[in-house]
Each structure stands twice: as structure tokens, then as C-alpha cells.
Amino acid sequence: MVAAEGSVLRVREMRKSFPKPDNAEVRTHALDTISLSVAAGELVSFLGPSGCGKSTLLRLLTGLDTPDSGELWVGDEPITAPSAERGLVFQDPNLFPWLTVRGNIEAGLVARGVLREKRSEVDDFMRLVGLESFANAFPHHLSGGMAQRVALARALINHPKVLLLDEPLGALDAFTRMRMQDEVLRLWQARRTTMLLVTHDIDEAIYMSDRIVLMTPRPGRIERIIEVALDRPRQRNSPEFLNLRGDILELLHFAGDAH
Numbered sequence: 001m002v003a004a005e006g007s008v009l010r011v012r013e014m015r016k017s018f019p020k021p022d023n024a025e026v027r028t029h030a031l032d033t034i035s036l037s038v039a040a041g042e043l044v045s046f047l048g049p050s051g052c053g054k055s056t057l058l059r060l061l062t063g064l065d066t067p068d069s070g071e072l073w074v075g076d077e078p079i080t081a082p083s084a085e086r087g088l089v090f091q092d093p094n095l096f097p098w099l100t101v102r103g104n105i106e107a108g109l110v111a112r113g114v115l116r117e118k119r120s121e122v123d124d125f126m127r128l129v130g131l132e133s134f135a136n137a138f139p140h141h142l143s144g145g146m147a148q149r150v151a152l153a154r155a156l157i158n159h160p161k162v163l164l165l166d167e168p169l170g171a172l173d174a175f176t177r178m179r180m181q182d183e184v185l186r187l188w189q190a191r192r193t194t195m196l197l198v199t200h201d202i203d204e205a206i207y208m209s210d211r212i213v214l215m216t217p218r219p220g221r222i223e224r225i226i227e228v229a230l231d232r233p234r235q236r237n238s239p240e241f242l243n244l245r246g247d248i249l250e251l252l253h254f255a256g257d258a259h
């Protein structure tokens with residue numbers, strides 16, 4: 001097993017509210033007293049209803065926004081500002097349309113002035129996501145899954161200690177999505193980056209995660225943390241998988257009314 005590139009992540013009694021758009025005097029509580037510890041190299045998913053603060057939590061972890069109270073730490077360092085050590089990938093790959101695949105993957109290195117010493121890594125990362133033969137293609141030549149792989153390579157090339165994934169596969173069709181889940185797992189296993197994955201897909205959470213955090217409706221709190229103790233690679237149709245799926249549907253009140 002590869003030594004973990006990832007870092008421990010800690011959130012302590014963190015709260016976040018926003019002014020209401022129509023009345024700045026009133027605040028909406030987006031997240032209420034979140035405490036969580038993620039081990040180095042762990043993959044943790046977040047499942048919860050729309051508006052429960054999942055994206056807010058990831059934004060706070062990037063350092064793009066600050067909490068009302070509480071603490072956020074990566075390793076021994078408090079999070080106070082954005083850093084290349086914490087990568088964020090969204091549902092929309094957000095590629096630069098005027099740059100090639102290579103140009104997009106290099107963009108962060110150019111911005112940090114380290115392209116010269118890291119240039120050979122660009123090829124490594126293109127190979128890692130299987131896009132070496134598309135180095136000179138532009139984003140409009142790529143399928144959704146390929147574009148999302150470029151976005152992942154662009155984040156991974158900074159060797160983030162933490163990779164924050166906000167529904168990164170949400171816009172893909174079901175088959176591409178399942179293939180991409182394997183890609184992300186392969187990248188995770190190759191680099192042992194600590195990963196936080198926001199998803200609305202229960203199967204995706206079970207297939208990929210070490211632990212699943214279930215959130216309450218707004219204001220988002222941690223309702224429960226589920227350990228996924230299934231061997232990897234996981235079988236989507238194994239009885240254990242389907243049992244866990246049933247339990248989570250039940251907990252989220254989506255199992256259907258059996259009475």
C-alpha cells in the first residue's frame with residue numbers, strides 16, 4: 001500500500017449561518033455544530049437533503065469562506081485561507097474552454113509558477129486519468145466523463161492533502177458514472193489522498209466510502225455516521241451491499257411505506 005499523501009482533517013463545533021437574501025437582519029443557519037474527524041487517506045461521503053449545508057461545509061474546508069464559530073484543521077494547521085493542498089472538484093468540471101486538456105491540467109502549476117519543475121508530472125497525471133492521447137484536445141471535444149477526469153487530474157496534480165468532491169459525478173449518465181466511480185477509487189488508492197465526497201446517490205456512497213455521514217435537513221447537523229465495513233472492490237449486488245442500502249433508505253425515510 002502507498003503511504004498516505006492525505007492529511008487528517010478535523011472539524012470542531014463548527015457553525016455557519018448566512019444573511020437571508022431578502023432580509024439581511026435575519027440569518028439562515030446552514031450548519032449547526034458540526035464536529036468530525038477524518039483520518040489521513042480516508043474516503044468519507046456526505047448524504048443529506050438539498051440545502052442541508054454540504055456544499056457550505058466543503059467551501060469552509062477549502063478556506064474560501066469562514067465559519068461563525070468553531071475550528072477547522074488540516075493536520076496541525078488551522079484552515080484560514082485557500083491552499084493548493086485542498087483541492088475542490090464540482091459537478092461542473094469548469095474547464096477553461098480556450099485551453100487544451102494539457103493546458104487545463106497545467107493551469108494551476110502555471111499560476112503557482114512551478115510548471116518548469118513539474119512539467120513531467122503533467123504527462124503522469126494525464127496517463128493516470130487515461131487522457132494521454134487527448135492532450136491536445138479542447139474541452140468541447142470531450143465527453144462529460146472525460147472532462148470530469150481532466151478536472152480531477154487538475155486537482156490531483158497539486159498533490160492535495162485533502163480532495164473535496166462536490167457531486168463530481170452528478171451530471172454524468174448512470175453507466176459513465178459507475179465507471180468514473182472506479183476511476184476515482186483507483187486515483188484514491190494510488191495516492192491515498194483524504195477524500196470528502198458529497199453525493200445524492202446512496203449506491204455511490206456505499207460503493208466508495210469508508211464512512212458515510214448522514215446529515216439532517218437544514219440546519220445541517222450530523223445525524224449519524226455509518227461505517228461501511230464491506231471488502232473492496234465492492235459488489236453492488238451483494239446481500240451486504242443491498243442490506244446497507246435498505247438501512248440507509250430507511251434512515252432517510254425513502255424506503256417507501258410498507259404499511
Ligand SMILES: Nc1ncnc2c1ncn2[C@@H]1O[C@H](COP(=O)(O)OP(=O)(O)OP(=O)(O)O)[C@@H](O)[C@H]1O
Pocket residue numbers: 018019021028029030048049050051052053054055056057218
Ligand atoms: N453564499 C450564500 N449566501 C446566502 N445563503 C447561502 C449561501 N450559500 C449557501 N446558502 C444557504 O445555506 C444553505 C445550505 O446551502 P448548501 O448549498 O450548502 O446546501 P447543499 O446541502 O449543498 O444543497 P444541494 O444538495 O442542493 O447542493 C441553504 O439554505 C442556502 O440557501
Ligand SMILES: [Mg+2]
Pocket residue numbers: 054055056166
Ligand atoms: Mg450542494
